[in-house]
Amino acid sequence: MKDLEKISVIGMGxxxxxxxxxxxxxxxxxxxxxxxxxxATREKARQMQVADVIEETLQGSVDQADLVILATPxxxxxxxxxxxxxCLKDGCMVTDVGSTKELPHRWAGRIxxxxxxxxxxxxxxxxxxxxxxxxxxDLLFGARCxxxxxxxxxxxxxxxxxxxxxxxxxxxxxxxxxxxxxxxGHISHLPHLTAAALVNANLTETLKFAGKGFxxxxxxxxxxANIWTDILLTNAENTAExxxxxxxxxxxxxxxxxxKDEKRIQMLLEKARTxxxxxxxxxxxxxxxx
Amino acid sequence: MKDLEKISVIGMGxxxxxxxxxxxxxxxxxxxxxxxxxxATREKARQMQVADVIEETLQGSVDQADLVILATPxxxxxxxxxxxxxCLKDGCMVTDVGSTKELPHRWAGRIxxxxxxxxxxxxxxxxxxxxxxxxxxDLLFGARCxxxxxxxxxxxxxxxxxxxxxxxxxxxxxxxxxxxxxxxGHISHLPHLTAAALVNANLTETLKFAGKGFxxxxxxxxxxANIWTDILLTNAENTAExxxxxxxxxxxxxxxxxxKDEKRIQMLLEKARTxxxxxxxxxxxxxxxx
Numbered sequence: 001m002k003d004l005e006k007i008s009v010i011g012m013g014x015x016x017x018x019x020x021x022x023x024x025x026x027x028x029x030x031x032x033x034x035x036x037x038x039x040a041t042r043e044k045a046r047q048m049q050v051a052d053v054i055e056e057t058l059q060g061s062v063d064q065a066d067l068v069i070l071a072t073p074x075x076x077x078x079x080x081x082x083x084x085x086x087c088l089k090d091g092c093m094v095t096d097v098g099s100t101k102e103l104p105h106r107w108a109g110r111i112x113x114x115x116x117x118x119x120x121x122x123x124x125x126x127x128x129x130x131x132x133x134x135x136x137x138d139l140l141f142g143a144r145c146x147x148x149x150x151x152x153x154x155x156x157x158x159x160x161x162x163x164x165x166x167x168x169x170x171x172x173x174x175x176x177x178x179x180x181x182x183x184x185g186h187i188s189h190l191p192h193l194t195a196a197a198l199v200n201a202n203l204t205e206t207l208k209f210a211g212k213g214f215x216x217x218x219x220x221x222x223x224x225a226n227i228w229t230d231i232l233l234t235n236a237e238n239t240a241e242x243x244x245x246x247x248x249x250x251x252x253x254x255x256x257x258x259x260k261d262e263k264r265i266q267m268l269l270e271k272a273r274t275x276x277x278x279x280x281x282x283x284x285x286x287x288x289x290x
Numbered sequence: 291m292k293d294l295e296k297i298s299v300i301g302m303g304x305x306x307x308x309x310x311x312x313x314x315x316x317x318x319x320x321x322x323x324x325x326x327x328x329x330a331t332r333e334k335a336r337q338m339q340v341a342d343v344i345e346e347t348l349q350g351s352v353d354q355a356d357l358v359i360l361a362t363p364x365x366x367x368x369x370x371x372x373x374x375x376x377c378l379k380d381g382c383m384v385t386d387v388g389s390t391k392e393l394p395h396r397w398a399g400r401i402x403x404x405x406x407x408x409x410x411x412x413x414x415x416x417x418x419x420x421x422x423x424x425x426x427x428d429l430l431f432g433a434r435c436x437x438x439x440x441x442x443x444x445x446x447x448x449x450x451x452x453x454x455x456x457x458x459x460x461x462x463x464x465x466x467x468x469x470x471x472x473x474x475g476h477i478s479h480l481p482h483l484t485a486a487a488l489v490n491a492n493l494t495e496t497l498k499f500a501g502k503g504f505x506x507x508x509x510x511x512x513x514x515a516n517i518w519t520d521i522l523l524t525n526a527e528n529t530a531e532x533x534x535x536x537x538x539x540x541x542x543x544x545x546x547x548x549x550k551d552e553k554r555i556q557m558l559l560e561k562a563r564t565x566x567x568x569x570x571x572x573x574x575x576x577x578x579x580x
Contacts, residue, residue: 191507196562197539207569213510217481220503225559243544249487254533269515272486279497
């Protein structure tokens with residue numbers, strides 16, 4: 001990747017510091033610098049040597065960078081874009097690793113204009129673990145990564161990001177931020193809400209009787225509330241629409257159950273079973289599951 | 291257990307045949323016989339030697355039995371009770387291993403009267419696997435088992451069942467069938483419906499983007515539709531009430547998201563997170579999870 005000599009990663013959480021490690025392995029000639037607004041995190045990141053340099057300031061981190069990757073909570077993006085904008089060189093590429101994409105595109109368009117090139121990224125990799133201490137250079141290996149572009153997005157920036165994430169081990173797909181947010185509102189943000197609602201719908205005394213089924217169905221509800229609040233606030237309409245669809249499906253099941261309509265209950269359950277089995281078969285074929 | 295010389299298990303699926311194997315190990319002096327209405331299953335059960343004898347008829351299987359355990363789908367219980375009733379000796383104990391308990395108690399009360407003693411059992415053990423070929427003598431080890439009784443249930447039958455399931459490795463709790471069905475309607479049957487509704491709420495194209503979160507949240511939707519239809523039909527009011535609670539929780543989340551009420555979203559997610567973590571801690575303390 002001749003167009004990249006220096007990459008800056010802002011945010012040294014699990015994902016940001018795993019990205020710096022992966023860059024170090026995939027692109028040994030590119031200078032990779034990291035930044036965190038917390039001194040304690042910078043110190044840990046230095047001890048763990050997750051980047052060539054951990055800068056003390058945002059300005060120092062993005063100075064002369066060819067690519068800046070924002071790996072902080074989505075709610076901080078707008079302020080970071082504002083702060084870094086005057087420090088970026090002309091033609092600098094900016095992306096992020098946030099889980100929603102419409103608002104970041106809108107913020108970037110307003111703040112960067114045509115001088116700096118933004119496109120969104122969403123590498124779908126994670127772990128229950130949090131923080132730089134769990135950074136792994138193979139966290140992105142085999143992960144899907146969505147790159148988002150609008151009509152106004154610089155085409156060569158999209159090409160560069162496609163090659164960049166592919167080199168880090170991701171399977172890249174390009175789509176609009178609108179399509180991205182609709183898909184992930186339904187397939188990722190909705191299950192989180194579902195799991196949380198399922199836990200809250202049960203009495204504490206009843207939770208003691210939870211078996212393997214309940215434990216799996218509710219697993220994602222143990223995720224960090226602040227990060228998920230961020231995601232839901234920046235993808236409100238799509239997640240609300242997903243809730244409506246889910247409530248409609250639950251309503252159909254409830255009606256069939258109260259009517260003791262055996263055929264209809266069996267049909268709805270069988271539909272879900274066969275559709276899920278087809279999904280699993282697809283994932284295995286795609287080598288996303290083994 | 292001096293009061294038990296012969297135990298008969300009806301239904302040689304995974305659970306029934308694992309129970310016969312477990313009895314063989316825990317009570318080497320008790321005669322254990324099995325029965326299945328399918329000739330092919332009887333043949334497999336014989337080859338695998340899951341019981342001392344696999345009988346050719348229901349009548350032969352329950353003849354002179356001190357305890358009969360029904361391990362067939364719940365919808366068949368009423369007919370089996372009717373068929374076995376004339377063949378049972380006075381004072382015979384009957385139980386079952388079904389996932390709902392109110393209707394079996396009602397059917398048993400009507401059919402057995404006071405000549406035969408019924409109490410319900412629900413050993414909470416299972417596997418994605420089905421069929422006698424997966425039978426294991428340790429399937430019940432460490433599992434919870436609920437024994438259900440009403441005001442009219444014979445007390446010594448309850449005592450015998452408590453000792454019996456404990457000897458097979460279960461942690462036994464006694465409660466009313468009403469309480470049992472309310473608890474499991476919410477903690478077990480509701481998650482199944484939730485998982486099915488979540489799959490059906492998503493387009494096939496969207497399912498291709500499923501990550502680990504969706505896969506876990508929807509796992510139980512891959513369970514057998516006919517068995518779950520059975521469970522839902524025999525616990526209709528409790529599961530419908532569970533759906534109402536879940537829809538109410540989803541509605542609260544939706545309102546908070548559309549209002550962009552950050553504090554309220556975070557509060558609801560944090561409530562679910564801490565309640566789930568407390569549940570997991572309880573399960574670990576109880577040695578149900580490691």
